[in-house]
Amino acid sequence: MKNLVLAVALCLANGVSPAALAADAAPTVTIENAFSPDGGAEALVLKVIDSAASSIRLAAYSFSSPHVVEALLRARQRGVDVRVLADTRRNARKNSRAALDRLVGAGIPTRLISRYVLHHDKYIVADGVTVQNGSFNYTADAATANSENVIVVWHSARLAQSYLAHWENRWASGIDYARVPRP
Incomplete structure (x- = not known):
């Protein structure tokens, strides 16, 4: 608390508002993109998953990538709240x-x-502030055979909240996935 008071006093003494200082301290929105099969698209997807500290909301059309599965399992082990939503028909294989x-x-x-x-x-949507989007399906073919693209917008809570609202709407329409019993 003493440091906060000192920081505010220094700001005011130098003609800088505390709000301006706080705005400068906020992370800068940055954008990364990548392509596949030869441009690191999967690596960028994995970077987003591996960077998550609190939450991951994943929406998928096709979902079968062993690397994405492993990254999500690692996130879960770190205590990240992970939830996945996928298309019913496309994921019957x-x-x-x-x-x-x-x-x-x-x-x-x-x-x-x-x-x-x-x-x-x-x-x-990672941590409510980062969005990964693009044509990239979460499959091995998307990483190694298909022409795909990935774009990541880091530190944009406004964009992330829009995607999160869409995800939550779709989640409410989904049904819990039931594991296939093994013989």
Whole structure:
């Protein structure tokens, strides 16, 4: 508290408002982008997941990437509140179900949505301030075979809140994913 009072006093003595100082201390909005299969798109997606400290909300059309699954499991182990929403029809395949099974088995709330012809969203909201978006499906092919793009807007709470509201609306329309029993 003493340091805060001193900082405010120094600001006022030098003609700088405390509000201006606080604005300068706020993280700067930055943008990164990448492409695949040869331009680091998957690495940028993993960077977003690995940077999350409090929450991850992922919306997927197709979900089967082992690397994304592992990153989400690491986030969960760090105490990050992870939730995943994916298209029902697109994720009926064996590899997608195996990926979703791993998430649910680790305690990650996962829902499928069939309200739309396609739930074609592909984005992550991390910590309520960072958004990853683009054509990149969370699949191995998106990383190694397809021409895809990823864009990340870091430290934009306003943008993140817009995506988060969209995600929460879709989450409310989803149904909890049930693991496939193993023989």
